[in-house]
Amino acid sequence: MKRINDAIEARKVSNGDENKGGSDPLSKEGLSLLLVTVQEHFPEHYPLFLLLARTGVRTGEALGLQWGDIDFHSRFINLKRSLSWGRITTLKGKRIRRVDMSRQLAQVLESYLVSIRKLMIFNCMWLAIFAGRFNLKFNRQNMT
Numbered sequence: 001m002k003r004i005n006d007a008i009e010a011r012k013v014s015n016g017d018e019n020k021g022g023s024d025p026l027s028k029e030g031l032s033l034l035l036v037t038v039q040e041h042f043p044e045h046y047p048l049f050l051l052l053a054r055t056g057v058r059t060g061e062a063l064g065l066q067w068g069d070i071d072f073h074s075r076f077i078n079l080k081r082s083l084s085w086g087r088i089t090t091l092k093g094k095r096i097r098r099v100d101m102s103r104q105l106a107q108v109l110e111s112y113l114v115s116i117r118k119l120m121i122f123n124c125m126w127l128a129i130f131a132g133r134f135n136l137k138f139n140r141q142n143m144t
Contacts, residue, residue, distance in 0.1 A: 047112040048130050054105045060084045061091065065129045072110055075101040083128075 026034060031053055039046045051062050060082035069078045079097040082089050091097065101109070109129075 047108050050105055050108050054102050055099045057099060058082065058092070060089075063128070063130050064088060067113065067129055070101075070109065070129075072106055075103070075106050077101055 035046070035049060035053060038049045048062060051057065051065075052059065055062075055077065057077075057079060061079050063083035064081040065077065065079070066081075069080060071077075077099050079091060079099065082091055112129075
């Protein structure tokens with residue numbers, strides 16, 4: 001966890017806008033460090049962090065994804081729902097959104113699907129992608 005905190009600290013370079021209340025995205029170097037750290041030390045969480053980094057979707061949207069929302073062939077994701085405070089809700093804008101997937105993200109998610117299919121009793125495309133341990137560990141309270 002120390003390495004993730006170091007990666008997060010790496011982005012704390014003043015741009016003069018700290019008091020404006022807006023988003024403070026990671027620098028390219030900070031994001032790379034964060035992804036490498038997660039991949040090395042928390043590989044089971046890497047697909048989620050890569051999804052957040054490569055698509056810009058909100059945390060709740062990522063946690064609300066189901067396998068049926070992903071089109072691996074055309075490389076896009078349909079965002080239809082969000083997980084907020086432990087409940088499935090509509091998206092913030094109330095409309096389904098479509099986001100593109102990079103080749104890297106598609107490969108990582110496909111590999112992740114293959115690895116967890118061994119744990120699935122049925123081929124449940126309606127099952128939340130980051131169900132179980134992810135939904136318990138990653139919620140609005142500890143991801144903001």
